[in-house]
Amino acid sequence: MFITERQLVETLKGNFKIICDWNIKKTQTNILEEVNLGFGIADLVISKINKHKSIETSWSYFDILIYKIIETDQNVSMDLLKSITKAKESQIRKSLEMLMLECYVNHHDSIFRIKKSYKSISDKTIAIEAKLKNWARALDQAYRYKWFATQSYVVLDSNYISPAYKNIEKFIELNVGLAEINPEGLLKIHFKPTEEKPIDDKMFMLLNEQIKQTLFRQQIISPSI
Incomplete structure (x- = not known):
């Protein structure tokens, strides 16, 4: 016992x-x-x-939320992200910059789309x-x-x-x-x-x-x- x-x-x-x-x-x-x-x-x-590569960057819940919104819609604007998350544009841009730097998201004509899928x-x-x-x-x-x-x-x-x-x-x-x-x-x-x-x-x-x-x-x- x-x-x-x-x-x-x-x-x-x-x-x-x-x-x-x-x-x-x-x-x-x-x-x-x-x-x-x-x-x-x-x-x-x-x-x-x-199997994985050692990666220092770690996503926050907010990063994940931004990714999932874009993944779901596939044609997402900044205005839509602000409307859904109710967050400041600066916070959203910070997540977007990380997601674009890691090639998960790209943008064209102010529209954000998924470039590659998240791999667990x-x-x-x-x-x-x-x-x-x-x-x-x-x-x-x-x-x-x-x-x-x-x-x-x-x-x-x-x-x-x-x-x-x-x-x-x-x-x-x-x-x-x-x-x-x-x-x-x-x-x-x-x-x-x-x-x-x-x-x-x-x-x-x-x-x-x-x-x-x-x-x-x-x-x-x-x-x-």
């Missing part, structure tokens, strides 16, 4: 591999802790990393809500993580898994995974969720930007785990 949720999370960090549907010995895998994108704070987000650094992201025993609250929080993650899990202390397991149909209905872990690190999955497209593409992109920042700082979980 774990004394604190922090102990549970630390144990899970070293014993998460069966949650992943990729070979972490051969594929670069990144872990972010306490990820807050406005839908609660995910204890862990585990990501499969695609990870297309497989697993968000985890770790709890000692409050499965109902954990399920509610884990469901919110589906806004930005392709899979979401609740991981509970093995000592308190029984009530959650008795309600496993709720996890199945919401497509949220259920697993238990003990202090020795034994992780057991009771329901493995189907991978889904995140509900909000902007939040998925923002998560990818956080991952990109982490990788640039070389805070990478070794594939040899």
